Amino acid sequence: DQQVKQNSPSLSVQEGRISILNCDYTNSMFDYFLWYKKYPAEGPTFLISISSIKDKNEDGRFTVFLNKSAKHLSLHIVPSQPGDSAVYFCAARSNYGGSQGNLIFGKGTKLSVKP
Amino acid sequence: ETGVTQTPRHLVMGMTNKKSLKCEQHLGHNAMYWYKQSAKKPLELMFVYNFKEQTENNSVPSRFSPECPNSSHLFLHLHTLQPEDSALYLCASSHNSGAAYEQYFGPGTRLTVT
Numbered sequence: 001d002q003q004v005k006q007n008s009p010s011l012s013v014q015e016g017r018i019s020i021l022n023c024d025y026t027n028s029m030f031d032y033f034l035w036y037k038k039y040p041a042e043g044p045t046f047l048i049s050i051s052s053i054k055d056k057n058e059d060g061r062f063t064v065f066l067n068k069s070a071k072h073l074s075l076h077i078v079p080s081q082p083g084d085s086a087v088y089f090c091a092a093r094s095n096y097g098g099s100q101g102n103l104i105f106g107k108g109t110k111l112s113v114k115p
Numbered sequence: 116e117t118g119v120t121q122t123p124r125h126l127v128m129g130m131t132n133k134k135s136l137k138c139e140q141h142l143g144h145n146a147m148y149w150y151k152q153s154a155k156k157p158l159e160l161m162f163v164y165n166f167k168e169q170t171e172n173n174s175v176p177s178r179f180s181p182e183c184p185n186s187s188h189l190f191l192h193l194h195t196l197q198p199e200d201s202a203l204y205l206c207a208s209s210h211n212s213g214a215a216y217e218q219y220f221g222p223g224t225r226l227t228v229t
Contacts, residue, residue: 002157004157009155032216034216034217036220041222042222042223043117043119043121043205043207043220043221043222043223044158044205044220045117045220046217046218046219049216049217089157089158093216101146101209101211101213101215102160102163102171103160103218104157105157105158106157107155107156107157108157
């Protein structure tokens, strides 16, 4: 069963508006969460992260929110730009046993920002 | 450019062929990873090497054989693959795997098995 879920395979947003990408997880032992961005024909690139002891982390146009009680995190992009069009992967860091440090990824959400 | 390179970028091979994928990182990291990305599936962790020692084999079939001669290089040797092994194979690196947070990915090798 998937431990990290991105239930929206795609999202379309108008340029200048807010993009909100969502991610749910099931394992309360995850201690760190990351968002990666992937363009076609390239590998995923690290975008922003948040520790499980925080509820918000901001970096420029990108903000990640963590709701531990709901086991939910979201990535907000404001304002959205056409260059943000990519696949966004949510990942969670395992903090237990022999898998400590391993990342568990969601399936990704394809964001399209229209001019 | 993330500091992680992979060759070849594209590979087509028959089921009886033997080929190898290569990964090199220039970031001074100690841990290296192989992932498989199939269509509409999450990235699947295959192997983890930490300080050249394999620390994880995620139930990967023996037709995939990893090799890590040093902390900067990682290979994936392929032998008698099946068409369902066609996928994007991604290499990543990080600091010591048990303490690491971010991983840095290469561009991937798009593998097609015919």
